[in-house]
Amino acid sequence: MELSYQEKLTLIKLGELKKAKFEELVEKTGLEQVAVMRAVLGLQAKGLAKLHERSEKVVKLTETGREYAKISLPEWRALKVLKEKGKATLDDLREVLSGDELKPIVGLLRREGWASVRKENGKLVLEVTEKGLKAEERPIDRALKLLAEKESVPAKEIEKLVPIKELKRRKIGEEETVTERTVEITPAGEELVKKGIELKKEVSVLTPELIKSGKWREVEFRRFDIKAPVRRIYPGKKQPYRAFLDKIRKRLIEMGFIEMTVESLIETQFWNFDALFQPQNHPAREWTDTYQLKYPKSGYLPEGELVERVKAAHEYGGSTGSRGWGYTWSPERAMLLMPRAHGTALSGRQLAKGVEIPGKYFTIQRVFRPDVLDRTHLIEFNQVDGFVAGEDLTFRHLLGILRRFAVEIAGAKKVKFLPDYYPFTEPSVQMSAYHPELGWVEFGGAGIFREEMTKALGIDAPVIAWGIGIDRLAMFKLGIDDIRYLFSYDLKWLREAKLVW
Numbered sequence: 220m221e222l223s224y225q226e227k228l229t230l231i232k233l234g235e236l237k238k239a240k241f242e243e244l245v246e247k248t249g250l251e252q253v254a255v256m257r258a259v260l261g262l263q264a265k266g267l268a269k270l271h272e273r274s275e276k277v278v279k280l281t282e283t284g285r286e287y288a289k290i291s292l293p294e295w296r297a298l299k300v301l302k303e304k305g306k307a308t309l310d311d312l313r314e315v316l317s318g319d320e321l322k323p324i325v326g327l328l329r330r331e332g333w334a335s336v337r338k339e340n341g342k343l344v345l346e347v348t349e350k351g352l353k354a355e356e357r358p359i360d361r362a363l364k365l366l367a368e369k370e371s372v373p374a375k376e377i378e379k380l381v382p383i384k385e386l387k388r389r390k391i392g393e394e395e396t397v398t399e400r401t402v403e404i405t406p407a408g409e410e411l412v413k414k415g416i417e418l419k420k421e422v423s424v425l426t427p428e429l430i431k432s433g434k435w436r437e438v439e440f441r442r443f444d445i446k447a448p449v450r451r452i453y454p455g456k457k458q459p460y461r462a463f464l465d466k467i468r469k470r471l472i473e474m475g476f477i478e479m480t481v482e483s484l485i486e487t488q489f490w491n492f493d494a495l496f497q498p499q500n501h502p503a504r505e506w507t508d509t510y511q512l513k514y515p516k517s518g519y520l521p522e523g524e525l526v527e528r529v530k531a532a533h534e535y536g537g538s539t540g541s542r543g544w545g546y547t548w549s550p551e552r553a554m555l556l557m558p559r560a561h562g563t564a565l566s567g568r569q570l571a572k573g574v575e576i577p578g579k580y581f582t583i584q585r586v587f588r589p590d591v592l593d594r595t596h597l598i599e600f601n602q603v604d605g606f607v608a609g610e611d612l613t614f615r616h617l618l619g620i621l622r623r624f625a626v627e628i629a630g631a632k633k634v635k636f637l638p639d640y641y642p643f644t645e646p647s648v649q650m651s652a653y654h655p656e657l658g659w660v661e662f663g664g665a666g667i668f669r670e671e672m673t674k675a676l677g678i679d680a681p682v683i684a685w686g687i688g689i690d691r692l693a694m695f696k697l698g699i700d701d702i703r704y705l706f707s708y709d710l711k712w713l714r715e716a717k718l719v720w
Contacts, residue, residue: 222265223442224421225250225258230267233404234412241270241400257447259402267408271401276374276394278383280366284391288367293320294327298354301334301347308342331357359385366392459716460705463693464583467603471581476605479565479582486564487518489553493529494567495643496672498544499552503560510587512556520554525571528675539670558587562604563643563686570668570676574608581605583689594701595660597690606668606684614646617665617683621650624687625663631695639664643672644684654695663687 222230225248232247233239239247245255262268280288290296296315300307312321325343328334333351337344362380365372374394377383386392404412422429423441457465472478492504502508520526528537530550536543562584569580583603590596607620618636625631631652639649644666651659665685673682690702697716699705704712 221442222416223258223261224418224439225254226261227416227418229255229258230262230404230408230412231416231418233262233268233402234409236404238401238403241402244402262408267405267411269403269405271403272398273401274396274398277371277397278366278374278377278386278392278394279371280363281390281393283389284363284366284386287391288363292360292363293324294331294333295360297324297328297345298333298347298351301328301345301351306344306346308344310342312345359391362386363391371395371397453714458713459697460690460693463696464601464689467689468583471603471605474579476579476581479569479580481565481568481582481584484559484585484587485512485518485556486559487520487553488555488557489520489526489529490567491557491560491564493533493548493553494571494672494676495563496532496669496675497642498533498546499549500544500546501642508589509560510558510589512558515556517551517554518556520550521571525676526550526553528677532671532675536671537675539674541671543671559584560588561586561686562602563684566604566606566684567672567676570606570608570673570678570682574678576678576680577607577609579605579607592703594703595691597702597706600688600690600702602686603689604684604686606682608678608680608682610680612667612681612683614648614667614683617667617685618648620683621648621663621665621685624685625650625652625692631692635659639666641666643669645669650685650687652692652695654700660691660694661688662691 228248228250229244232244236243236247241255241259244259245252248255248258250258259268259270263270287293293316297307297312300312300315304311309321309325312324316324325334325336325345328345328351329336331350331354333348333354334345335348337346358380362377365377365380374383377386377392383392383394387394421439421441425435425440429435429438456462468478488499488504491509492501493499497503530548531537531543532539532541533544533548534546562582565582565584566580574580581603582605583601585599586602587599590598592598607616621636622634625634633653635651637649637651639647641647641664647664647666649661650663650665651661654660663685665683668682668684673679690705693705694700694702697705707713
């Protein structure tokens with residue numbers, strides 16, 4: 220039977236003690252607690268020792284409890300003042316009680332029947348009662364005294380005096396579970412000790428010095444059980460949702476998309492709405508649907524003919540043959556600043572700068588919208604927006620791209636499309652995917668950009684576009700049913716969450 224150095228040393232000491240508390244065995248061996256526990260478990264597996272464990276709930280004093288054990292409970296200190304003065308105001312009691320102790324003191328004294336309370340000149344006055352004058356030690360006082368005498372007291376003993384929840388409520392005591400471990404040598408272990416155990420110095424590394432000196436013959440090399448359970452180590456890694464976004468970005472770039480980037484989270488309403496042919500009287504531009512900046516309130520419009528073309532598109536359709544929205548466009552309204560409400564604002568910026576035709580573009584941006592927080596809604600979230608510009612693009616191309624995105628990239632098992640409306644696309648479609656816990660979840664809108672938008676921005680070719688709530692897609696890949704968990708501080712989830720691709 221092969222034993223490690225720690226097992227041999229532990230067994231030898233156990234042979235001397237026969238039966239000992241675990242802490243005593245640690246002291247006798249001079250080893251770390253972890254090493255002794257590993258040795259004891261190894262000896263038990265070999266039938267040479269037995270480990271006995273007994274768990275018990277105990278109560279210990281808190282810092283507050285230890286302080287009360289020295290100076291007495293607040294009600295006794297307050298009663299002492301009342302006995303000396305006969306009656307007292309709360310200001311009088313402040314001399315012996317802290318602010319936190321003063322708040323419940325009236326209720327405590329009345330509950331014990333030690334004081335009567337009345338108002339005099341707008342102030343509460345407490346007067347000691349006959350019962351207060353004859354007050355005697357109560358169960359809670361005996362419990363406090365018992366806990367002060369011992370480091371810990373079995374919970375069942377305390378319960379005989381006072382409910383533990385009462386001690387917890389008053390922050391006097393706290394409950395813990397302690398485990399007492401005893402180790403006992405078996406007859407087989409005693410037999411092995413009698414035969415004699417050769418205890419060589421144990422080393423875990425074969426050094427050049429040991430080889431040169433020949434001392435490697437005199438030492439015992441530590442054996443490592445690579446199958447033995449060890450404490451799990453969590454190395455540093457990307458936040459799960461951050462890793463998901465990076466994976467999406469990589470996939471889109473591999474598919475030939477060019478990434479659109481911008482430094483600021485703040486947009487003018489011109490880029491967020493007007494350049495996208497969204498009318499200035501649209502309800503989505505009100506405070507109920509978008510955030511607005513209080514200061515600075517306004518930004519600047521781009522220079523050149525772009526603003527004139529956008530204005531013309533709104534007022535009478537510009538050069539498209541459309542009637543537009545039929546109102547007088549306001550540059551002041553377009554200059555108002557706001558946190559970006561959707562990533563499509565970047566699509567408008569990119570189209571105005573110029574794009575390759577054919578060309579594919581995407582962006583992953585943080586956007587902001589007033590909403591009610593729940594399992595599927597956030598007020599600050601990420602959105603993947605993209606578009607493809609090309610001479611021969613149709614609505615079927617758009618549906619194909621969206622389905623591929625949902626199934627291959629997001630991992631959705633079922634996808635469905637429903638007709639929808641957006642001011643800047645026609646036709647428009649909404650995409651939903653099936654989540655096993657939440658059912659059908661809407662996570663994207665798409666369509667073909669209207670000519671009133673694209674021609675005003677200088678593009679004379681069909682452009683299919685989409686905006687997808689990537690946070691909801693992440694729920695599929697990370698196996699969660701609450702969107703708020705994407706930004707959770709739960710260490711267990713952060714350590715163990717895995718992307719499924």
